[in-house]
Amino acid sequence: MIQHVMMGIGLTLMLAVSTMAQEQPLATSVSSTRQADPLGSWNDGPTKAAILQFVQDVTKEGGPKFVLPEQRIATFDQDGTLWCEQPVVQFEFAVYRIKAMAGDHPGWKEQEPYKSVLAGDVQRLVDDLLSGGHEILKVIETSHAGMSVEEFDRHVRDFFATAKHPKLKVAYTHLAYAPMVELLAYLRANGFKTYICSGGGIDFMRAISEETYGIVPENVIGTNGRNEFKQVDGKWQLFKTADHLFFNDKATKPTGIDLHIGRKPIFAGGNVRSGGDIGMLTYCHSNTLPSFQLLVNHDDDKREFAYAEKDNASLKQAKAQGWNVVNMKSDWKTIFSND
Amino acid sequence: MIQHVMMGIGLTLMLAVSTMAQEQPLATSVSSTRQADPLGSWNDGPTKAAILQFVQDVTKEGGPKFVLPEQRIATFDQDGTLWCEQPVVQFEFAVYRIKAMAGDHPGWKEQEPYKSVLAGDVQRLVDDLLSGGHEILKVIETSHAGMSVEEFDRHVRDFFATAKHPKLKVAYTHLAYAPMVELLAYLRANGFKTYICSGGGIDFMRAISEETYGIVPENVIGTNGRNEFKQVDGKWQLFKTADHLFFNDKATKPTGIDLHIGRKPIFAGGNVRSGGDIGMLTYCHSNTLPSFQLLVNHDDDKREFAYAEKDNASLKQAKAQGWNVVNMKSDWKTIFSND
Known part of the structure; x- marks a missing residue:
């Protein structure tokens, strides 16, 4: 602060x-x-x-x-x-949202791409994207769509107010x-x-x-x-x-x-x-x-x-x-x- | 001027x-x-x-x-x-372009929606649009796409430099x-x-x-x-x-x-x-x-x-x-x- x-x-x-x-x-x-x-x-x-x-x-x-x-x-x-x-901040936000939403979606534990996200394996999705894959799009869509722009904005602000870089700790x-x-x-x-x-x-x-x-x-x-x-x-x-x-x-x-x-x-x-x-x-x-x-x-x-x-x-x-x-x-x- | x-x-x-x-x-x-x-x-x-x-x-x-x-x-x-x-200026531009391009497309004289445009019957297309039709989109696409943004800009500027309102003459x-x-x-x-x-x-x-x-x-x-x-x-x-x-x-x-x-x-x-x-x-x-x-x-x-x-x-x-x-x-x- x-x-x-x-x-x-x-x-x-x-x-x-x-x-x-x-x-x-x-x-x-x-x-x-x-x-x-x-x-x-x-x-x-x-x-x-x-x-x-x-x-x-x-x-x-x-x-x-x-x-x-x-x-x-x-x-x-x-x-x-x-x-x-390093890491891409928006992917960290997507993970933050998927984790927050997971309580309402018990099936995600066994369902890709959510399974990897919940297990903390985001690199798999990033690698997929860099090789031209689109698995991450499902994660992005779930975390970024289907809500009003105001609600999304609140989620983003909540994330930035609390999240810290895993290595640099700021x-x-x-x-x-x-x-x-x-x-x-x-x-x-x-x-x-x-x-x-x-x-x-x-x-x-x-x-x-x-x-x-x-x-x-x-x-x-x-x-x-x-x-x-x-x-x-x-x-x-x-x-x-x-x-x-x-x-x-x-x-x-x-x-x-x-x-x-x-x-x-x-x-x-x-x-x-x-x-x-x-x-x-x-x-x-x-x-x-x-x-x-x-x-x-x-x-x-x-x-x-x-x-x-x-x-x-x-x-x-x-x-x-x-x-x-x-x-x-x-x-x-x-x-x-x-x- | x-x-x-x-x-x-x-x-x-x-x-x-x-x-x-x-x-x-x-x-x-x-x-x-x-x-x-x-x-x-x-x-x-x-x-x-x-x-x-x-x-x-x-x-x-x-x-x-x-x-x-x-x-x-x-x-x-x-x-x-x-x-x-009255009339919608951009439709007038589309007509201007279709007429300019017609020499390279002799078939247009018999082919709708170009036929109406070349005959000066734009109102038919406007009425179609206002009733939810999409005939005019073909005209818009032909006159507005398939060229560089610079070329399109030149066409628009040429139009405004020469065209006049049919009734008000300015x-x-x-x-x-x-x-x-x-x-x-x-x-x-x-x-x-x-x-x-x-x-x-x-x-x-x-x-x-x-x-x-x-x-x-x-x-x-x-x-x-x-x-x-x-x-x-x-x-x-x-x-x-x-x-x-x-x-x-x-x-x-x-x-x-x-x-x-x-x-x-x-x-x-x-x-x-x-x-x-x-x-x-x-x-x-x-x-x-x-x-x-x-x-x-x-x-x-x-x-x-x-x-x-x-x-x-x-x-x-x-x-x-x-x-x-x-x-x-x-x-x-x-x-x-x-x-």
């Missing part, structure tokens, strides 16, 4: 600094010694320098790379890009990456609109996006079913369904971005794990305006977790297309805001 | 006035004689007074009806609410209602985010929403297919499809609003014709925050068009629920900005 409050204060301070930066535009050459560093959680190096240079270029009125404020759209994956994905919202929260605030202070574009459920992320990242609900793009507006007990309510499920991942991220925003991003951030962000970064890179692609590489097994893709597809694309790779170990001075 | 420029100037002036209104908050009792009237195109009367009172209430910090700026969401239907829907974008353009600007000046939420196609509306209403593309909610990101001729592009078609109308408008915004509106505007906005106004009315519902009634056959619903469902709901009805004849001083 104290950490949470401190994080809130940190965010407020950052926003204050950013507002100052907006009122006193960056000088032509960025000098971190002469003013507060807007990316203080980043180590100096080529990635940080490239970000600062890009923002300076697109905000310089009359400059060759100037981009109008309304076109400054930035989209970010969440899991592994904005916060820790609330999941404390596992947002400080350098990325800082980057989001820095972009907003420079006229960008910042969005989450994730494979995570849209309603799940919206419950914490504003408090955690300063990202308002209307700027969250994610996996969703087609909800149904109907009268229940004499009251019109919006009910969650898994009908026409839209899985916002890989090649469908551009579809989600176009549906929600209607403009191509000029800044996109994703991470190495499943190749899930290659589509979004490619889409961003196809922008005819100046654009910036950021790929987070998880190489820090001491402060976070180290893992790679089987085929290294994301890093290969980054090299081929000239995207900027963030190596957490060397590029980030701090990982979590409570470090 | 001159009218268009004048409309642009009018909008700029309105925005300037609105900004002044924001800097100098409305006095406790609204006095239109003592300051610029933010709703000058509206006649004095109960509807105008109710709008001004509502905005004053929700923006009064510390007042009993104060609503935080981030919760000030306003959603508006387009056809018949923000601009003229460009369709000149048929936005001046009192509603003014209301949108007034709401934005008071911290609202204004959205279009229409049965119209999302990409179709986005091509003109910013210039016509000051509504940015990301604030447009509409009918859409699930677009596909794919490589064509070695270039990654987003292609329009009619797959998983989401028709944003009637009871699905709350679905669209929740997907795009994730908050209930506190202000919603629709119109009498097909009952298409009852769902959105009901959803807005279910907000636990103070809320305002506006229903435009087309009763002015001299300056616009007079028409009603067969069953009067919208007006009946308005009466039962206490929604505010705009009678165009008596409530609007001007209809179009070039009157």
Whole structure:
């Protein structure tokens, strides 16, 4: 709780600094010694320098790379890009809900996929998903649909108020990456609109996006079913369904971005794990305006977790297309805001 | 063209006035004689007074009806609410495209629904749609899908640059209602985010929403297919499809609003014709925050068009629920900005 409050204060301070930066535009050459560093959680190096240079270029009125404020759209994956994905938080929430619901469903003990979930074997479902299986969808549907959006929101908030990361022993919202929260605030202070574009459920992320990242609900793009507006007990309510499920991942991220925003991003951030962000970064890179692609590489097994893709597809694309790779170990001075 | 420029100037002036209104908050009792009237195109009367009172209430910090700026969401239907829907502009665009494409499809002359379209009999398709038919979907799919979003956008812009209303002989974008353009600007000046939420196609509306209403593309909610990101001729592009078609109308408008915004509106505007906005106004009315519902009634056959619903469902709901009805004849001083 104290950490949470401190994080809130940190965010407020950052926003204050950013507002100052907006009122006193960056000088032509960025000098971190002469003013507060807007990316203080980043180590100096080529990635940080490239970000600062890009923002300076697109905000310089009359400059060759100037981009109008309304076109400054930035989209970010969440899991592994904005916060820790070991384990994937939403799967932990699904398990939490299945366990809470199990009392009313005694048959689940012998019935897959619930049996594995109740026995704590979530990895089996994650492996299945990564190999193209859909067993987890049943779990997601049971835990995420068939209730009003308000009821779902209450479940999500209850989860975040009580659950802790199994290894790091802090609330999941404390596992947002400080350098990325800082980057989001820095972009907003420079006229960008910042969005989450994730494979995570849209309603799940919206419950914490504003408090955690300063990202308002209307700027969250994610996996969703087609909800149904109907009268229940004499009251019109919006009910969650898994009908026409839209899985916002890989090649469908551009579809989600176009549906929600209607403009191509000029800044996109994703991470190495499943190749899930290659589509979004490619889409961003196809922008005819100046654009910036950021790929987070998880190489820090001491402060976070180290893992790679089987085929290294994301890093290969980054090299081929000239995207900027963030190596957490060397590029980030701090990982979590409570470090 | 001159009218268009004048409309642009009018909008700029309105925005300037609105900004002044924001800097100098409305006095406790609204006095239109003592300051610029933010709703000058509206006649004095109960509807105008109710709008001004509502905005004053929700923006009064510390007042009993104060609503935080981030919760000030306003959603508006387009056809018949923000601009003229006699005829429905997007159907005219579909006809324009079918005619342009007909040279490559000689068989269409004998093939329905194209045959009717090419013969100019669009009313048959509109009647079919209003009785629950789907013939028009084939026309919409042919004219709206199977091309990149950029190509579609070019077609829409070409249409608006050349097409004129058959009776009023002006460009369709000149048929936005001046009192509603003014209301949108007034709401934005008071911290609202204004959205279009229409049965119209999302990409179709986005091509003109910013210039016509000051509504940015990301604030447009509409009918859409699930677009596909794919490589064509070695270039990654987003292609329009009619797959998983989401028709944003009637009871699905709350679905669209929740997907795009994730908050209930506190202000919603629709119109009498097909009952298409009852769902959105009901959803807005279910907000636990103070809320305002506006229903435009087309009763002015001299300056616009007079028409009603067969069953009067919208007006009946308005009466039962206490929604505010705009009678165009008596409530609007001007209809179009070039009157």
